[in-house]
Amino acid sequence: MADHSLSIEDALAAREAQKIPVPEEVQEAVRTLLRWSGEDPEREGLVDTPKRVARAWKEYCEGYAENPAMHLARTFEEVGGYDELVLLKDIPFHSHCEHHMAPIIGKASIAYMPTDKVVGISKLARVLHGFARRLQVQERLTAEVAECIWENLKPDGVAVVIEASHSCMTARGVRTPGVSMTTSRLLGCFLEDARSREEVMSLMGY
Numbered sequence: 533m534a535d536h537s538l539s540i541e542d543a544l545a546a547r548e549a550q551k552i553p554v555p556e557e558v559q560e561a562v563r564t565l566l567r568w569s570g571e572d573p574e575r576e577g578l579v580d581t582p583k584r585v586a587r588a589w590k591e592y593c594e595g596y597a598e599n600p601a602m603h604l605a606r607t608f609e610e611v612g613g614y615d616e617l618v619l620l621k622d623i624p625f626h627s628h629c630e631h632h633m634a635p636i637i638g639k640a641s642i643a644y645m646p647t648d649k650v651v652g653i654s655k656l657a658r659v660l661h662g663f664a665r666r667l668q669v670q671e672r673l674t675a676e677v678a679e680c681i682w683e684n685l686k687p688d689g690v691a692v693v694i695e696a697s698h699s700c701m702t703a704r705g706v707r708t709p710g711v712s713m714t715t716s717r718l719l720g721c722f723l724e725d726a727r728s729r730e731e732v733m734s735l736m737g738y
Contacts, residue, residue: 554586562586592628593666600662600676604684607649619643619735620656629700630667638670638696638712641736644681645688645721645728656681670696670715678717689720691732714738 559582563573571578620642627636642656663676678692693716702709716738721728 554583558586595662595665598662600659601680601684603655603658604651607651609649611650620653623657625664627664627668632700634699636696636698640694643691643732674715674717682719689722691722692717693736
């Protein structure tokens with residue numbers, strides 16, 4: 533039987549060829565930042581950094597290339613009459629703040645009260661990631677996730693709570709590590725009915 537396995541060199545070349553091309557002006561922008569920071573972009577450890585940084589940022593911001601609402605297009609109505617709370621808790625995510633382009637690392641809990649249809653639970657996480665993979669502020673991210681679910685699933689209520697650490701505060705500026713920020717957006721019954729609000733916040737752990 534013929535051996536169709538690639539050599540290490542050929543495998544690395546094939547992987548490199550699959551990577552997205554990086555415009556020279558983007559690479560030069562990274563080199564400029566390196567020089568401005570006091571580094572030499574031509575030294576061995578930094579020669580390929582401009583390409584790596586550009587590709588990393590393309591991945592960090594891949595949410596701009598999608599409409600998160602598309603993940604809610606397929607729904608299910610055969611749920612045996614279930615019309616109680618649906619909650620996906622402690623979904624990890626990462627984003628970058630639009631003010632300093634520094635990492636935001638956190639977790640989100642997303643809940644909704646269905647009416648006549650539900651959505652696959654992984655889709656709630658996909659909606660979160662679709663908005664998180666953009667330059668963000670946490671308050672807007674929280675609102676965007678909640679409103680996307682509200683508008684597309686037409687539930688009786690939506691609750692989104694996000695807790696995150698911001699590197700723009702922990703690693704620079706005031707340099708206060710160990711601090712997290714919590715934001716919430718409540719819509720429908722979770723906003724209007726105290727018992728529903730208490731139930732969802734209790735199940736989320738707040």
